Amino acid sequence: MADSRINLAAATRQGEAIEVRISIRHAMETGYRTDDGGKPVARNVIRNFACRYNGVPVFAVRMSSGIAANPYLRFFVTARESGTLDFEWVDDAGARGMAQAAVKVV
């Protein structure tokens, strides 16, 4: 699967808010379900999600069983200078995901 899809404006004026939208492919297994044999399925959700703007943490989420599969996040970051937004997340099984998007400030 595509791991994630990101969308943000092509260019933003300095000081204005950048709307960041990211959709991440993840089953977000709640830990409350059982398999066909009746055995509980271990919880596996994206535990931590973080966004860095040119290396500086600007946004973070701690998720749990209440978040639906394939989480979709939308947040705002103030545009300061051109550079990159780095996204990183880790699930209960220890699997890491990463993505990057370019920010252009005019």
Place this chain on the structure above:
Amino acid sequence: MPVRAAWHRPPSRWFDAGSRRRTDAVHRRVVAIPDSITCEARMNSLHNVFIRSLLFAAAALLLFCEAHAQPRALPLGVLRSGIEFAGADVRGMQADDLANPGFLWVERGEKLWREEASGASGKSCASCHGDATASMRGVAARYPAFDAGSGTVFDLEARINDCRVRRQKQEPLLRESDDLLGLTAYVALQSKGMSMAARIDGPAGAAFDRGRVLYGTRHGQMNISCAQCHEQNWGKRLYAETLSQGHGNAFPAYKLEWQTMGSLQRRIRACIFGVRAEMPAAGAQELTDLELYLAWRAQGLPVEAPGVRR
């Protein structure tokens, strides 16, 4: 394992009685015209022979038209896509390509489209079909369609798998696998907004007829037919749900209930489960027949794949 699942078989005498009534009604309608011809034949003049042949021609034309212009329980003017029965949140998700999780599968499909086969052929989909945005435009709108090579009707999933096996020399993909859903969603996306236009004439006719019979037949312990919910009672409430007209134009779709993408066959199977009928296997002929019937009765609705449904 039985070749044909028995889930559509009449479960009760109640059904049998209803079925006989229907057959009688149809029979009366069809024999009405030959009766009048017999009356005419008793009159013994050349003039009446002429009238008789005229009447016969008219009757033949009537029967011909009846066979080809299929009667519609839901006239084209009242068709409403399932999205119109959804809440604003679901409609918003479907309309926004980033909020719509189905596009995660589309991206997967796009990647697979270009990926060279690991089998003997070494061919990707793109090796033969080139740019999908051009070559696959409109394809999903006319599926399911008759395949001359196999002599059966293929839905989009079967078509993709047939290509994989015969051209790419690969193992077929499992139904409901992320790869097959991804490829189907990617191909279907190229027809987004186009009108559903499956063909039911010619060799697809037999599958269509079977599909139509299945649609109107009572199934399972609940002893109800597809038509009773989706044609006779659409718009009304079934517990917390509003019954839709049961169109498949958004599939493969992301179902919030499933928390994942699913095919139209999976959606049909969910209804079969709901009426507590015997479950046909994935890819069974009955399901393809129903898919074809659904495509025909949704004629003119826009393709919404990858849609979002509750």
